[in-house]
Amino acid sequence: MAEKFAFSLKRTDGRARTGVISTPRGEIRTPAFMPVGTAATVKAMMPESVAETGADILLGNTYHLMLRPTAERIAALGGLHRFMNWSKPILTDSGGFQVMSLAGLRKLTEEGVTFKSHIDGSRHKLTPERSMEIQRLLGSDIVMCFDECPALPADDAEVARAMRLSMRWAERSKEAFGDRPGHALFGIQQGGVTEELRAESAEALQAIGFDGYAVGGLAVGEGQEAMFGVLDYAPGQLPSDKPRYLMGVGKPDDIVGAVKRGIDMMDCVLPSRSGRTGQAFTRHGVVNIKNARHADDPRPLDEACRCPACRNYSRAYLHHVFRAGEMISGMLLTWHNLTYFQDIMQGMRDAISEGRFDAWEREFHAGRAEGDIAPL
Template identity: 80%
Template sequence: MTKFSFTRTAQDGRARTGVIETARGAIRTPAFMPVGTAATVKAMLPGSVRETGADILLGNTYHLMLRPTAERIERLGGLHKFMNWERPVLTDSGGFQVMSLAALRKLTEKGVTFKSHIDGSKHEITPERSMEIQRMLGSDIVMCFDECPALPASRARISESMQLSMRWAARSKEAFGDRPGHALFGIQQGGLEEDLRAESAAALREIGFDGYAVGGLAVGEGQEAMFGCLDFAAGQLPEDRPRYLMGVGKPDDIVGTVARGIDMMDCVLPSRSGRTGQAFTRRGVLNIKNARHADDPRPLDERCGCPACRQYSRAYLHHVFRSQEIIASMLMTWHNLHYYQDLMAGMRDAISANRFAAFEADFHAARAEGDIEPL
């Protein structure tokens, strides 16, 4: 079985490109992971997701443990077989969703008890249970169970939460055990505080993980604060392991985080925005609902190679979206995921060619132009 490994192939400033090897295939970094919350990337077939250039998907522990349950997925052959995706899958630990979705949660040293947002049934997640669920799902990359406080929060609250997460990280590592071909990532916490982030990174290094995530960002602090934190947080993590920023983000967030040494990221934004009529293009975001598109025979982006741009006009996309046709969600999501993967490929090429600063400048200049003029 292929051992999990990470090889950096080029670096330009703090931006890095490389390859993560897993038993189910290679992941080119920087990598954007489309989110398949409930064992599906909404409005997309798995083969179509792969065609956009995605090497890995994210599955959601909290949602899958509630429905259809990890036990059922295991009986049916694991998550990859269940959702017809044979490439790598990363599963989150469930901690963030418990914080943001669950009703009446109770936090103790042992773990979290909560009521399901679906039917009110009572559940408990501990570090040990999170590892068990992710093992039953068959995840290639497993995330430690952590506690993620919403920002803003007091320094005392952030410190207490971080220290609890580090104790849970040690328990997660012990419960994960020896699983050749599978990886366990630790999650750095500490809010926006440099010393707390350093303390968290030191604790994670001592435990030892296959990769390291920057957690607790993209929770309402704003881009400037997030970038300020990443200016020190990413460098506190081991250079020879993948660095994963959880829950990010908009295209300009992604370019800025790669510039600060991040290798992996995920976000629901491209698929969720597609379903609500927003398209990401080189020239920024456009809203297909707007009347200006009703008679426009041009594509969303003339340089995009996705099916929505190659085969359909803005006028058609405007029509099917306003008519609430399912194909609107399919085409808009496909376009957005294709745009995100094109962005990642462009950054990988730029880093390899030692021209990332020029890529970044061109990226911002194109967005500043805004959408093409209406007809």
């Protein structure tokens, strides 16, 4: 095990990169997809099952955990890793995004944000200093700066204001984070879809100095074309010797497009959320298991998949348990989706290592364009 946090780039193919992030709790192979364990659990999954899918790292959520069960309680119980029985690395977000999207009656000032809990209406204050304190109590391996993430579309003046406030908060986050060997602090680039503002943000972050850099403020309603437009230049504005993390992305083709443009890490609730609503991602596109066409189908969801849902159960069974509202439905489909996402990551890591990313990408898109297998 590494004693400190480090990133080594192994190989590039075009702008796509593969490497390894070393932490005292284990190695993270990049490009990496992080399943989201919002409230100290990846919904419908056991931690060992999540590890079996190929995940090297999970994401935990500062906002949700500070409200329930509280960071102080988790710290008293031995920290987030012990609390949720996950021994590998954990990245925690700063809480900024959830405050903007979930909390009621919030008030934003230079100091931070005061808001009402979406759970019980209690009042809370989140500042860069408090966000760092919560993430220290949780014991996460990778800590995110506290930032303001404005919803798009927003005018340039509003995006610039939010970005500059986030840069001042980044400085305060760094100071409050202090010296924590073995733990990393990532800065978050903001600036909407404006190249000049993104450049200004990247420059400010590098002047402060971080262990990794996130591209924030995307996947908030701007659409894939606009997102890829930003990713055509944003990763290149950040240091090439540090991990680059695209927050909150995304669908399989978003992930592949992001890696193609130089991104190393991603997270998204999509595989687990879709699993609970009867959607399965496969090499041949999306399958809605609720559809009647699956009711008598003895075939697996995806004959090439290694997950238990595909190895041991038929489409007919998956259709039945979803229709019957059985818990195993969400469990099996989430396991399948997370496995598929991790298989995409492994496929890209191998392709980049062997210098055949373009060919891999063409095959990936061609397979998904074929659509699902014909009904029986």
